Amino acid sequence: MTQNGSYPLWWKDAVIYQVYPRSFADSDGDGIGDLPGIIEHMPYLEKLGIDALWISPCFQSPQGDAGYDISDYRKIDPLFGTVEDYEALIKEAHDHGLRVIADMVPNHTSDQHAWFKEAMASDPGSAARERYLFRDGKGKGGNEPPNNWQSVFGGIAWTREPERKDGKPRQWYLHLFDSCQPDLNWDNPEVRTEFESVLRFWLDRGVDGFRIDVAHGLIKEKGLPPYTERATMVGEDDDKTPSDAPMWDRDGVHDIYRSWHKLLASYPGDRMLVAEAWVKPLSRLARYVRPDEMQQTFNFDYLLCRWNAAKYREIITDSLEAMHEVGAITAWVMSNHDSVRHASRLGLKDAGARPQGIDAAHEQPNEALGLRRARAVIFMTLGLPGSVTLYQGEELGLPDHTTLDKKYRQDPAFFRTNGEEIGRDGCRIPMPWTADGPSLGFNENGELWLPQPQQYKEYAVSTEENDPHSTLALYRTLLNQRKNSRLGRGTLEWAEPRDNVVEFTNGDVRVVLNCGDEPVSLPPGEILAASLEIEQDGVLPANAAVWISEGKG
Known part of the structure; x- marks a missing residue:
């Protein structure tokens, strides 16, 4: 056994808890959760019975996409604390027998990153621009985008630089997400060297692994050929696979992860990588977890499954077989910061469907039925061999905020689609720690970056803590039994x-x-x-x- 009391290769059966920092706990009353707030609740996390924390991005960022637009990968954004706070969090987690997984965002930077500022101040063809994907426009005067790619968040995936003072031709830069998130050029050796340095920076500070954002998107097809479909992350009703799309799942990404695998293996303590890769079919997803690449990749087919026993059996069987072929485990997941919470999705008429957000104009889930099914499905999830990732608040049975007014919305997908996509704000609402108080214990003064729905009082930790029949009590029971019976390695x-x-x-x-x-x-x-x-x-x-x-x- 290791010093944290778990078995070697701990990630093979780990239960990982995703902490969305801005919504977990706010220690300084600015309405946004922070690292000291996470540290304060470490005893709660240990008591829950998990093995590791995945901390969503808290690096320096203008917060154009809630921290997934990073301007400095070696600094913590002041909203959340300092590098010293992150180091203290790692130590506190380790003292409580928990590991820490940092969220790395390598597909793109913020447009406020020093590299991108340098690129915008440089001429076409410069070394600074080669770190990104700048291209000349088409048509008269280069006024049309270089190709027809569309952004995951809606609209075209290109933005043209502003008028240049020197009058030189203006180029366009690629952004598969928001315009504040320019894509990096991973064919550039300088980009690869820089990110290996960033990984070492955080490994040296004790992180136990990394969740890799958009892991399937780093390499683009040579020549950036046209693609008529929107560059969505693969969804449940999308019969296209990333193999059809020139921006997803290119074979070259695997060289990057083989290099990172070697880097992590040079550190003690079974460090790990987990991929966010929306890849179909499962045989291609399994390529990310071959023995010399990553250790885990989230099983989004499982997250996307409808409430249907035959479909569950099929997906579980196919997943286990695909991962077994490469000697890997399956990493099961039901909710995260990008999806309507499963307690709400399972209460829809089409139970388990994954809408792009829910607001008051849409079908409202049956809250009681959704909770009943959410309490049931965790038995299946925690009963499966492999690893499981939980999303903060699911242990309370939290539903989405499905009536959030548009004046509060902050998700760039909402604005880039002119509200056609409701976006992800509803699953990112601050945690209810107490049944009373101006922010239900999230902080002491009631400031909130997103408002909590009225029913969150019923799900507060303080209420469920004292109820032996609560969802929180149920999760603690199952997590304890899972560990004692070693179901993850069964x-x-x-x-x-x-x-x-x-x-x-x-x-x-x-x-x-x-x-x-x-x-x-x-x-x-x-x-x-x-x-x-x-x-x-x-x-x-x-x-x-x-x-x-x-x-x-």
């Missing part, structure tokens, strides 16, 4: 398929999830935990789940 064996039921055995635990609207029979055995009270012996109610100890009863 092997899945399917039971005979039944309509609307997901049923399998992992070690000495049988998982039964009823996705249907009618009760189903339970196999014999002692019930270790249930998502709701079992009122009739041997019968599992609709939209519910249990863990059963095999061979007992």
Whole structure:
């Protein structure tokens, strides 16, 4: 066992908790969460029973895209604290037996990064511009974009530089996301050298790994050929694969991650990389976790799955087989900072659908049904072999803020699509720590960067802490049982398929999830935990789940 009390290659079965810093806890009352706020709640995180924290970006940034536009990768933004605060967070986490995963954003920088400022002040063809993807425009006077690529956030993926004082021709720069996020040129050796230096900077300060943002987007097809579709991250209804798109999943990205794998291996302590790669099919996703590349890649097919037992069985089977082919584990995930929370998605008529945000003009989820299903689905997720990533607040059963007024919205996707996409603000609402107070314990003075919905009072930590039947109590129970039974390192064996039921055995635990609207029979055995009270012996109610100890009863 390692010094933190876990097994070697800890990431193989780790439960990782995503902390979205600006919405976790605010220590200084400016309305935005910060690093000291995370440190203050470290005992809560340890008690939950997780293994590691993934800290979303808190590096220096103009905050054009909530910190995913970084202007200095070696500094912490003053909104969140200092480098010393980050070092203190790492130490505090390690003292509580938790590891820390930093969020690295290598596809693009902020337009306020020193490199981009230098590029804009330099002439076409300069070394400074070669770090990014500047191109001459088409048409008369170069007034048209270099190609027809569209941004993930809506609109064209090119912005033309302002009029030059010297009167020289103006170029365009590529940004697959917002115009404040110019894409880097990863064919440039200087870019590769710089990011290896950045990784070392944070590894030297004790981080245990990195989550790689847009891991499939760093290399673009030579010549930047036309592409008529919008450059979306692959979604549930998108039958295109990244292999069809010249900006996604180019083979050259793997050389980068082989290099990073060697870099991390030179440090002690089983450091790890986890990819945010919206890649289909699973056979291509598995390429990111070959033995000499990353250790994990989020399973977004699982996140995107509808509330359907047959679909769950199919995705789980295919995922395990694809990852097994390359000797990797599967990293299961149900929610994150880019998706409507699954407690809300599972309450929609099309249960489990992934809308691009929800506001008052859209279908409102059935909150009680969504929570009931969310409490049930965690039995399946934590019962699977591999690693699991939780999103802050899901252990409370938090729903999205689905009626947030547009005057509060900050997501660039909302503005770049003129409101056609509601955006991700609803899943980023500040955490409710107490059932009273002006900001439900997020801070002491009531300042909030996004307002909390009224019902968050019912989900406050202070309320759930004292309720043995709360979602928080349920998560703690399951996480403890998962660790004791070593389910993350187990092997899945399917039971005979039944309509609307997901049923399998992992070690000495049988998982039964009823996705249907009618009760189903339970196999014999002692019930270790249930998502709701079992009122009739041997019968599992609709939209519910249990863990059963095999061979007992």
